[in-house]
Amino acid sequence: MPKRDNISMSVIRRLPRYYRFLSELKDNGVVRISSRELSDKMGFTASQIRQDLNCFGGFGQQGYGYIVEQLYNEIGNILGLSNRFNAILIGAGNLGRAVSTHMSFESRGFTLTAIFDSNESLIGKKIRDITIQNIDNLEAVCKDRTPDMAILCIPRDSVAALADRLYHLGIKNYWNFSHYDLAIRYPDVIVENVHLSDSLMTLCYRMSNKSEDIREI
Amino acid sequence: MPKRDNISMSVIRRLPRYYRFLSELKDNGVVRISSRELSDKMGFTASQIRQDLNCFGGFGQQGYGYIVEQLYNEIGNILGLSNRFNAILIGAGNLGRAVSTHMSFESRGFTLTAIFDSNESLIGKKIRDITIQNIDNLEAVCKDRTPDMAILCIPRDSVAALADRLYHLGIKNYWNFSHYDLAIRYPDVIVENVHLSDSLMTLCYRMSNKSEDIREI
DNA sequence: TAGATTGTTAATCGATTAACAATC
DNA sequence: TAGATTGTTAATCGATTAACAATC
Numbered sequence: 001m002p003k004r005d006n007i008s009m010s011v012i013r014r015l016p017r018y019y020r021f022l023s024e025l026k027d028n029g030v031v032r033i034s035s036r037e038l039s040d041k042m043g044f045t046a047s048q049i050r051q052d053l054n055c056f057g058g059f060g061q062q063g064y065g066y067i068v069e070q071l072y073n074e075i076g077n078i079l080g081l082s083n084r085f086n087a088i089l090i091g092a093g094n095l096g097r098a099v100s101t102h103m104s105f106e107s108r109g110f111t112l113t114a115i116f117d118s119n120e121s122l123i124g125k126k127i128r129d130i131t132i133q134n135i136d137n138l139e140a141v142c143k144d145r146t147p148d149m150a151i152l153c154i155p156r157d158s159v160a161a162l163a164d165r166l167y168h169l170g171i172k173n174y175w176n177f178s179h180y181d182l183a184i185r186y187p188d189v190i191v192e193n194v195h196l197s198d199s200l201m202t203l204c205y206r207m208s209n210k211s212e213d214i215r216e217i
Numbered sequence: 218m219p220k221r222d223n224i225s226m227s228v229i230r231r232l233p234r235y236y237r238f239l240s241e242l243k244d245n246g247v248v249r250i251s252s253r254e255l256s257d258k259m260g261f262t263a264s265q266i267r268q269d270l271n272c273f274g275g276f277g278q279q280g281y282g283y284i285v286e287q288l289y290n291e292i293g294n295i296l297g298l299s300n301r302f303n304a305i306l307i308g309a310g311n312l313g314r315a316v317s318t319h320m321s322f323e324s325r326g327f328t329l330t331a332i333f334d335s336n337e338s339l340i341g342k343k344i345r346d347i348t349i350q351n352i353d354n355l356e357a358v359c360k361d362r363t364p365d366m367a368i369l370c371i372p373r374d375s376v377a378a379l380a381d382r383l384y385h386l387g388i389k390n391y392w393n394f395s396h397y398d399l400a401i402r403y404p405d406v407i408v409e410n411v412h413l414s415d416s417l418m419t420l421c422y423r424m425s426n427k428s429e430d431i432r433e434i
Numbered sequence: 435t436a437g438a439t440t441g442t443t444a445a446t447c448g449a450t451t452a453a454c455a456a457t458c
Numbered sequence: 459t460a461g462a463t464t465g466t467t468a469a470t471c472g473a474t475t476a477a478c479a480a481t482c
Contacts, residue, residue, distance in 0.1 A: 007426075008472080008473075010472090010473065010474090011473095012419060012422055012423070013415075013419055015418070015419070015422065016412070016414070016415035016418040016419060017412075017415065019418065020396060020415070034438085034439060034440085035439075035440075036439080041401070042401075043398075043400070043401055045474075045475060045476095046439095046475095047474075047475050047476065047477090048473090048474060048475075050439090050440065050441065050442085051441090051442085051473090051474075051475085053441095054440090054441060054442075058440080058441065060439075060440050060441080061439085061440070061481090061482060062438080062439055062440040062441075062480070062481045062482045063437075063438045063439050063440070063481065063482040064438075064439070064440080064482065065438085065439065065440080066440090078422070079418050079421055079422045079425070080421050080422055080424070080425025080426070081418065081421060083421060083424075083425060085421065085424060093319075094314055094315040094318045094319050095315045095319050097311055097315065098311040098312045098314065098315035098316075099315075099413070101311045102310075102311050102312050102413075103413060103414065103417065104414070105417075108414055108417045108418050108421060109417075109418065109421030109424075109425070110417070110421065148424065149420070149424065173420065173423075173424050175416070175417065175420055179237060181260075183260070184258070184259075184260055190420070190423050190424060190427065192416050192417070192419055192420040192423070194411070194413065194416055195233070195234075196316070196319075196320060196411065197233070197320065197321070197325055198230075198233035198234065198237070199392070199409050199411055200320065200322075200325045200326075200327070200392065200409070201232070201233040201236065201296050201298065201325050201326065202229060202230055202232070202233060202409055203366070203390065203392055203407070203409040204296055204297050204298060204300060204302065204325060204326030204327065205229055205232065205295070205296045205297055206229070206390075206407050206409070207297070207300075207302060207326075207365065207366065207390050207407060208296070208297030208300060208326070209224075209297070210407065225448080225449075227448090227449065227450090228449090251462085251463060251464085252463075252464075253463080262450075262451060262452095263451095263463095264450075264451050264452065264453090265449090265450060265451075267463090267464065267465065267466090268449090268450075268451085268465090268466085270465095271464090271465060271466075275464080275465065277463075277464050277465080278457090278458060278463085278464070279456070279457045279458045279462080279463055279464040279465075280457065280458040280461075280462045280463050280464070281458065281462075281463070281464080282462085282463065282464080283464090
């Protein structure tokens with residue numbers, strides 16, 4: 001593992017996309033691919049692909065290209081997908097249920113170990129063999145073992161108070177589906193935001209201004 | 218409405234965030250704000266805020282700042298949120314149910330008018346007063362009135378075939394929750410992707426490489 | 435060897451930040 | 459008027475693309 005220093009967010013955010021396309025190629029039995037061919041499939045320039053990959057090391061062979069399976073594995077390693085970060089989910093409403101049911105945590109570097117909600121009617125129900133617990137149990141559960149990451153699927157107004165509790169339990173990594181901006185409140189925290197309504201509004205803008213729309217992937 | 222030409226995606230993707238923060242300020246009764254104060258709250262530079270807003274017109278007053286409510290309304294207009302684009306949702310599994318239940322379409326420029334699924338056990342059930350229909354009805358329903366946008370909450374493998382049907386019905390705008398890459402298949406289409414697992418993998422990378430993590434909002 | 439394609443450096447392009455004149 | 463803060467131009471910074479030498 002050479003280099004890997006000061007990798008820009010632009011590069012990092014492209015890694016899962018590489019991973020996805022390589023997975024597909026692998027499944028289709030493709031053995032080798034050149035940056036040029038990958039560029040056609042993915043819509044990045046060949047130059048960018050080579051540049052990106054070379055942030056992490058020379059995975060290709062000059063004159064030949066890249067071995068699909070090897071590159072796939074390398075990117076999986078770079079992403080750290082063989083981790084089993086301990087994740088807990090807060091909020092078992094529609095969104096929380098969708099996320100916990102739908103997402104393959106195990107192949108993305110995480111294990112979902114607990115689900116919390118404050119709604120009495122949900123507590124005790126199971127999602128994927130995990131029993132929804134009362135949020136009051138949070139401190140007790142985290143005492144044993146501090147979770148590495150918390151998934152926030154709760155309404156905007158509940159986040160501030162809850163984030164305080166989580167933060168003081170030592171949880172510093174968040175997958176945030178709420179509209180609350182954690183990163184500004186706690187500067188030493190890693191937050192990945194999924195702002196669904198921002199995405200929807202962006203789509204609305206682009207549809208409303210279709211003529212000037214810039215294609216983007 | 219002056220300028221507004223060649224607005225870059227970077228600027229457009231910040232608009233919903235401005236909208237969100239201004240909404241909060243408005244709710245808190247804040248009347249005026251300077252780019253400097255907004256910069257502290259939002260984590261953008263004041264310079265960038267002024268630069269961004271000036272893509273669309275001069276909404277501020279020199280020596281005074283911006284009137285919160287007015288700026289909020291302006292950005293809402295720019296985003297086109299008063300549209301009622303006709304949206305249909307394909308796939309009423311966990312994710313589709315979460316999206317359709319959770320999202321306030323009406324305040325984001327859309328109306329959800331129909332929900333389709335192929336799963337017999339879901340057909341006939343209601344979400345928000347909308348009855349889940351058999352996907353076989355798709356063509357019949359779209360005959361009356363072509364939807365403006367389709368929300369794709371179906372498994373990766375079903376997308377290709379379905380996208381063909383939708384595209385040939387004249388639907389050219391998509392909110393895509395699947396991992397399938399529509400934009401490459403149909404170049405004249407507007408797609409907003411929500412790649413949840415990409416986001417999760419990015420978080421995994423950042424957690425795995427915490428020391429070098431670059432803060433990002 | 436000749437052909438292909440990488441890894442890497444250099445050139446370009448675009449986005450962000452700084453500076454400041456305009457003006458409320 | 460003086461002070462504040464915008465709108466806008468210019469400078470900087472970073473990311474993307476092009477080019478090409480290295481090498482399989």
